[in-house]
Amino acid sequence: MNPTLTRLGTYCGLAAGALIALPAAVETVTGETAATSFLLGLSPALAVPLLVVLHLRQSDASGPFGAVAAVANLLGLGLFGGAAFMLNMGIFYLPEATAKELLQGTPKVALLGSALVFTAGSILFGIAMVRARVFPRIPSLVYIGALPALALAAPLPDTLVTSSLHVICGATLVWLALSLVRDRRESALSAG
Template sequence: MSARFARLGALCGTLSGLLIALPSLVEAFTGETAATSLLLALSPAFSLPLLIALHQRQSHLSGRFGESAYLVNLIGLSLFGGAAFTANLVLFHLDEDVIEAELTGPTIPVLLGSAVVFAVGCALFGAAMIRAGRFPKVPSWGYAVALPLFAFLITLPDSVFTSALHIVVGATVIWLATSLWQNASRGQAG
């Protein structure tokens, strides 16, 4: 992988982490707003380049397990990102009665399924990062533990706890992006 692509992935990851953490910090004091929902909705799109760059940087160390973990995480992030985009940009603006009426049929099981695939993918990819040892242990463990929790606890009502979890997830993503940038700057092969 080129150092340039790693840096681009790191920049996208930093932006993604900021788009998770900063709106959540604001929401801890103001509650959810249209502006914070918009920023949160965009975050998963910027996570994808980071995930690709992280995998490419460690793929020679993580082997088949890492490849499988990456694939599950990529699919899960794509599904969960679509769900987050919908929840934050569409459902946010609808009345509770409309949401309840519309979330019928396969919608709820599909949304839950996307959260499950995302959680499993994050846990597996986090484990692959821990095993490969290419990135710092704390954010690798954060990826393996905090992001799967995030997938399921995101449905809880807004609270200081959910805002804190968003901030932890954002910080984890930023830390991994920073580590990726530093690895690329040192010219480490990968």
């Protein structure tokens, strides 16, 4: 696999995880702020390169199911990431009454649909990671449960539970990204 792509996917994964976990940890004390909302809005875009590299690393072991799972997760991440961006970068700044009015009807259905596609894709890709046994088992299993739970909790008010889910998801992405670094070092040692 291309080492530059692996490195970029790793860095993006570390950033995505940090931009999910750290603002959420701050929000447990401060509540949602413009700064934390901004950082959370950026994180899904940074997760895309990580997901691509994770799939490429395990593609031989995960086979056709892994390819379908990766595409489903990428589609879900694109949709849900767009929703998260809109909620954190736009809706957050509107008066509460305006935000509630905007998030009714078709927009509400679209947001829920994006969360469901992301949920299905995350479950499938997590299963592909567990079956392929390329990445550490714990973050692969957590991926199956925590990422879908985060998506389904998105419409709920911010609480300690939702912030904790963000921290767990961010830590999972960081762990998976770091496993790419370990794998790259092991490959270099065995080749040299």
